[in-house]
Amino acid sequence: MRMLRVGRWITALALLLLAGVYVRALAFTPVERLQGLAQKIFYLHVPAAIWAESAMVFVGLASVFYLFMKDPRLDRFASASAEVGTVFAAIVLTTGPIWGKPIWGTWWSWDARLTFTLFLFLLYVGYLLLRGAVADPATRARYAAVLGICGMCLVPFVHFSVYMFRTLHPMPIVLKPSAPSLPGSMLATWLFSFAVFTLLYVGFVTQRYALSYLREQLEAAAGDAGMGHA
């Protein structure tokens, strides 16, 4: 299947380039003086966070279009984006505390971004669980779309709550983990990493989409075979 092949090639390329990001970030990017080496986690954490959130937006949009057009391709894409979004959210939720511990002194501090990502992660998990719990493909697609749209509409409210919560509970830190302005070399590393994460998103979603399609083909074939014996 061509989409699968394309997806695999893109993913392979992205992983190779990721190794390049690692080398560049670890060995060829200057160390940030105030935070030390731990600051370099930023080059993985922030691109992952951007894609974890963007994936949710794509799930929401695909869900809206699906309910109008009922095109199964949109449903396949939504499901793929949700699964990949979960993976990226997991990266944010693991690298975040690892970065937080040396900088803030605690593993978890209800920082606005991490809390927001936790919400996102739980929305993704709910979405995937709902999909897993409904057997009929058409019903599954509709229900998932309903949840996807609700999730997308919840996001602005969560943003507000999380940032409101933060102003009520000041963070026990003085340093902020995101540099306000990046000197050239650091910016280049960040952009390189962001490009690679974008490629990873595309490669993963393409493969996951292909997997959905292949599974549907398999179920359809099994259905036909069953009918033949009826």
Next chain:
Amino acid sequence: MPDWAKHAWRVARKDLLVELRARTGIVSAAAFVMLVLLAFNFGLDRTAVAAVDIAPSILWVTFTFAAIIALNRAFQLELENQAFDGLLLAPIGRGSIYLGKLIANLVFVATIEAIGVPLVALFFNLRILPYVLPLVGIIALATIGFVAVGTLFSAMTVRTRFSELLLPVLLLPFMIPPLMWAARATAGLLTDRPLSDIAGWLKMLAAYDIVFVTLALLLFPETVTE
């Protein structure tokens, strides 16, 4: 009264009558609230925090869980009696079905809350009588939000295998922001903060209600199409 409102009320009345006759729902819910408050009492170090500071949070966490339990049964009636098709075949719009379910669920959850508020006041030694009216307002705003989303989701989860577990997992992310705003507004109210302080939370609750009731009305037909 317009047709859709009449139909919605019929659907609501049917649910409420069944509930009233059985009465098990209300009794279990009341017992649940009491037990949760008991658990909080023994779980918390009451000397560490003043009651008026922590009681609003406890109130709202308790209501959140009570609402989830109430919502789990929202479409249970139809499911158990294979009455879903009957409901859908009736010559009433999908929107009316949703509104009817929403009203019935709101009444049910409101009853639980009506039992819960005096209990919290009692257990935590709170003076709530001077604040009853605005408190009812805050509770109404938050409850509409919870129950609007919950009614929509329970229509989807009721026919799945682990529905009692799936509904909370889906619903809780949607209940946490209103929970936070309601808890803050309640805390502000009980500590005599000026209206300007509380107004922000109330506006968020109202915005949430408008968005999600509208969304639920638009999306409900998708959950019951066969």
Next chain:
Amino acid sequence: MPEAVPQNGGYMIAAYVVAAVILISYAVSLYLRTRRTLRP
């Protein structure tokens, strides 16, 4: 007198390893699931 740069390289390594593990595991999971579907 300028402060010494904090010595927290261990955390950096941990985070980079964890991220790599997650990404590679997912890539492998996709590959295996697809292979299983292609040859039932």
